[in-house]
Structure formats: C-alpha cells, structure tokens
Amino acid sequence: MGTLKDVARLAGVSTATVSRVVNKSNNVDPETRTRVKKALKRLGYNPSRVARRLRVTRGKTNMLGLIIPDIQNPFFAELARGVEDVGYANNYAVLLCNSDESPQKEKFYLDVMRSEYVDGIIIPPLNETDQEVTTLVREGIPVVCVDRSVLTIPVDTVEVNNYRGAQLAIEFLIAKGHRRIGFVSGRPDISTSRDRLRGYVDTLKAHDIPADPELVRIGDYKQESGRLLTEQILDLSERPTALFVANNLMALGALAAIHNRGLRVPDDISLVGFDDLPWAESINPPLTVIRQPAYEVGRKAAEVLFERFANPDRKPSRISLDPVLVVRRSSG
Amino acid sequence: MGTLKDVARLAGVSTATVSRVVNKSNNVDPETRTRVKKALKRLGYNPSRVARRLRVTRGKTNMLGLIIPDIQNPFFAELARGVEDVGYANNYAVLLCNSDESPQKEKFYLDVMRSEYVDGIIIPPLNETDQEVTTLVREGIPVVCVDRSVLTIPVDTVEVNNYRGAQLAIEFLIAKGHRRIGFVSGRPDISTSRDRLRGYVDTLKAHDIPADPELVRIGDYKQESGRLLTEQILDLSERPTALFVANNLMALGALAAIHNRGLRVPDDISLVGFDDLPWAESINPPLTVIRQPAYEVGRKAAEVLFERFANPDRKPSRISLDPVLVVRRSSG
C-alpha cells in the first residue's frame, strides 16, 4: 500500500502534483499526468480515506452512517439495502449499526459516527423526542429520519403513510363484511404505532362501527407479544371475526396463537398483517399484508441525504411513501 | 465537538497531558487528572477516531470490516449480528458491506476497508481461490474467512460442517424409508455447495443406494433456481419420494414448484431444507431443515479476530461448527 509520497518519488514529481492527478484537477501537464498515472498504477495506489477525512473535516468523507433497531428484521434489512445501493452508486460506504432500540447503543454508535466524521446519518429515531437525534441536527450534521419522525426539530424525514396503511387494511376487512375487528398495536411511543392505531380507529368510525376498547391491545413489535395479546383477544366472550396486527413479527405470533387454539385462518378468524415478508407467500395460510416499500424508504432517504450534501441550506423535506394492500389467503 | 487542544487550553495543560488522561496512562498527577477530567466533561470531548487511526496505522483502530453477499439473506443477517455483538462488547464498530457475490463490489469494499485501516476483516470468500482475499492475507491484514474457505493460503476460518449437514439430512430421509432422494445443489465453485453435495453422494453410497445423476441439479442459491430445478426433478419419469434442497431460498422455490404441480408435502414428496428461518415454523407445511448456527459463526469469527489482534503470530485456526437437524412436518 504505497502512499502519495511514494508515488511522487517514483514519478519524479511533488506530492502536490500527484494529488492533483488523483483528484482530477485540470492544472497539470498532460505528459506529467500520464507519467504520474503510470506510477499510480504500478504502486497500486489507494488513497487513505482516513488521512483525507482528517484533512477535509467538512464535506466529502465518502462514508455515511445508518442506525437501525435490528438487521434481522426483514423490514430494516430491506431498508438497509436501499441505503447501501444508493451509497455504492455514489462511491459511499455505509457504517451500519444495530441499536436494539437501546439508548445506550444508539449513543455509542452515534459517537462513533461523529468521530468518524461521516458525511451524514440515516436513523429511525427511538421516539418522537429522541434527544440524540435532536442534538445531531443541532450540531449541523446532515440527518435523515426514516420510518419514524421526531417532533423536536425540523429534519429531513422519509416515512411510510402508516395511517393510510391501517385504513387500507380496515376498509378491506369491512368490505369483506367484518364489523368486529381486533387490533394488535405496537409501542405507543413510536409514531408508526400511533398512526396505525389512529388509522384503525378513524376508519371504524367512518363506517359507523363502534369502537370496542377490549379489541385493542398494545404490544411491542415482537413475536412473543403478538402471541400473548392475540390469546387475550381470542379469550374475549365475543371474539372478533378479523384481526389486524401492526407488524410482521407480531403477525407470526398471532398466527401461532390462533393455531394453538385449534382455530383456522381465515375460516374462524381473518388475519391481516403489517409489513410484507419474502416468506409471506409460503406461510400457512399465505398472509394478507400491508406492504411497506422498505427498499424505497432506504433509497429515498439516501437520495435526500445526497441532495442535502449538494445543497446544505435546502429546507427539510418530509416524504411520505404509500403502502399497498397485498391480498393473499389469510384474509378470507 | 471540542478537540484535544481545546480541552488542554481549558484545563491549562498541554495536549500531551490530556492525551495521557484520555488514554489512562499512569504518569499523571492525581490533581491534574481531575482538573483535566472536568474540562473533558465540560466540553463533551469525543476523541477523533480518524486522527487516532492516522497516527497509529497499525493496531487498534476500533473498526472491523464485514463483507457478506446479501444482508437480506437471513443466514447472513444472523451471522452479521453475531459479529456485531462481539464487536460492540469490545468497543468496535463494524463496516458492513454487501458484495452481491460480485467481484467488483468485493474489490471496491475491500479497498475501502484497507484505506479505512480497519483492524481486521471477516469475509466469506467468493470462491476457493479468491484473489482479493489471498492478497489481503499476504498484506498482513488480519482476515477471518467465514462460511466458506480459501485454499490458496492459510487463514483463520470459521465454517459449518456442511458435509455433516447433508449427511444428517440424507440419513434421516433414508431412515424414513426413502431411497429415491432428489438434491437441489448450489453453485459448485463455492465450497459449501460441494461439501453438501459430497455429503449427499457419500451417504447414499454408504447405504448402498445407487446414485442417479438425474436426481441432482445444480442451482445458484436463489429462489427462482430452486423453483426451476425442482420442476425439472418433478418432471422425471420416476419421481423421487423426497427432496433435499441446499439452502433456504431455493427451498422456498422448491415449495412453490411442488404446490404449483398440485402435489402435497409431505404426502406426495418429502422436503428437507438447508438453513433455518425464523418463519420455518409458520411455513406451509412447517419446514424440516438442517439448521446452521449462523449467529455462532459470526460470533466465533469475531472472537478469532480479536485473538489474532492479541497474538498476531498464532497459527491460523480452522473451526468447524456442527449443524443440527430440526424436524418439522415437511419431511413426513
């Protein structure tokens, strides 16, 4: 791994000239350029991104940070691919970190990113008043919030229209004749959960269906909570004829609970989930879901970030992508 | 974000002293230390990992690189979590990159990692003579190969005993009374594929079951190829009674192909897959699989890397983890 100095020595020029060739500056004699290029190639020169970052401090460090709760959640894996693909197309590498929804881990990784001088950070805030994210924005570091939003400060945001997603699901179920529809919700401090819940409530109301508080249960987006809460709902004296579950993992839990009771989907109870899965088709029965455009969210977020690099003063944009209903067999 | 110099000024000492405090050197007066610590805290000092890396070059840069084919493959997502968890426990961040099995992308990301001076790299080699990986090792960069191995040069490796995995599957099917067992294999230039194929062939032979070349098809580990090849196998005049599929995505393709033919699993044909999935239980029917300890592979790989940091001259280790058979309903 030769350095700029090595190349300069080999080519018989100064380091400045080599640097100019590497960075495609125009002010260099064509003949010198070719000589330098040959030396560059012979030594297999690879510029030190570290040294470059230290020198520049502000601007193109060709690295961006992405924090997600858990890469094992297919939604975030897909989102991450969207980010990375755009990054790769722009010669950027992605520092990918899992926060596990833990403030400590989030803080640790954000400090790493700061001290790595990443050009920008893509992150789903832990909640709507996420102090770390707020601070980040105050510091002037380009940030794009994905999936969720913060209310504390204006910031670029790319989300899915969760309200619309819930609306799609409930209207579909109502059209199928259901009037008693259960809902397994997610953590209420996350905006996505509340939006989905609002969509559920409003849509019922719009169709003059009385809301029964017993039919709504608050979970934590994990499989086990989906199972538990679904059991509670199935235990009700007047069992619902359909169930809407607010994310992919909880939907699998719900499925398990229903099967454990010896009930059949959709004969005994219809099921609609949130988030599509590559395996949704193969599940028993194939799962009807509200599909979030996760890849698009990641892609768009990265694009917004690059736009901000190009134009730091643009005012924060808030992009909302629409989910779609994918009808399979679980909804009857 | 204050720098060392700012802290030094505030505390009325030299940068050297501050550095000593930060790095917990002993040679500093207790009283000075407390004064510096206060200044550190007041400025919310966060050391620049970039500057530190530039200075040190060799050794603790607290960053490691991980290259995987695709984070959307649950096997690699799980492996990545194993790596990251160990990294986090050691205050390391992980630069995670998807190669998509493309030599160009692999080369790009390896160059990034080199020029980021990562302390070590964890990578599944593209094939057994992966030149990039070979070069990396020659350059003296700590490397751990995971999932697959290279033959060109001795290097730390953490794999799964794929031969044993295939053996488990085939012996199980034979015990169930099957004698005509199809096999959808993976790309032959990857060692895992060949090991699984060898396990299949050898186990049949060990049980005096004649090998029928028609029953073996070579795929590419992707869903579509699983579907296609399974269709070919189902078209045989003498259809097998059981099918062993060499990875998770191809197993889903196989399932689709079988269902499309109107055949039932396991009544008409038994199915065993390779790689477990969080959804294997929910699939129709629940999939019998050879489960690879993916998280363990990642964890172990990171641990081996840290051992090498501590002892650069230790001779390369080759660790092989055992897969287990998880019996569900698809195997009858």
Added chain:
DNA sequence: TTGTACGCGTTATCAC
C-alpha cells in the same frame, strides 16, 4: 504548470 509548506487531531518520543 509545478513545488513548498502548513494543518487536520492524535499519539509517542524526547527533553526538562
């Protein structure tokens, strides 16, 4: 068009 020299934030080697 080209070269010299400085500084980015650290750490480590010397002196004191």
Added chain:
DNA sequence: GTGATAACGCGTACAA
C-alpha cells in the same frame, strides 16, 4: 509529572 514537537497521509494556499 509534564510540555514541546515530530509524525501519520493528504489537500491546498501560496509562491515560483
């Protein structure tokens, strides 16, 4: 115990 100072590799302002 502490403080100058050099060095890591690069980009650029300035001088030639």
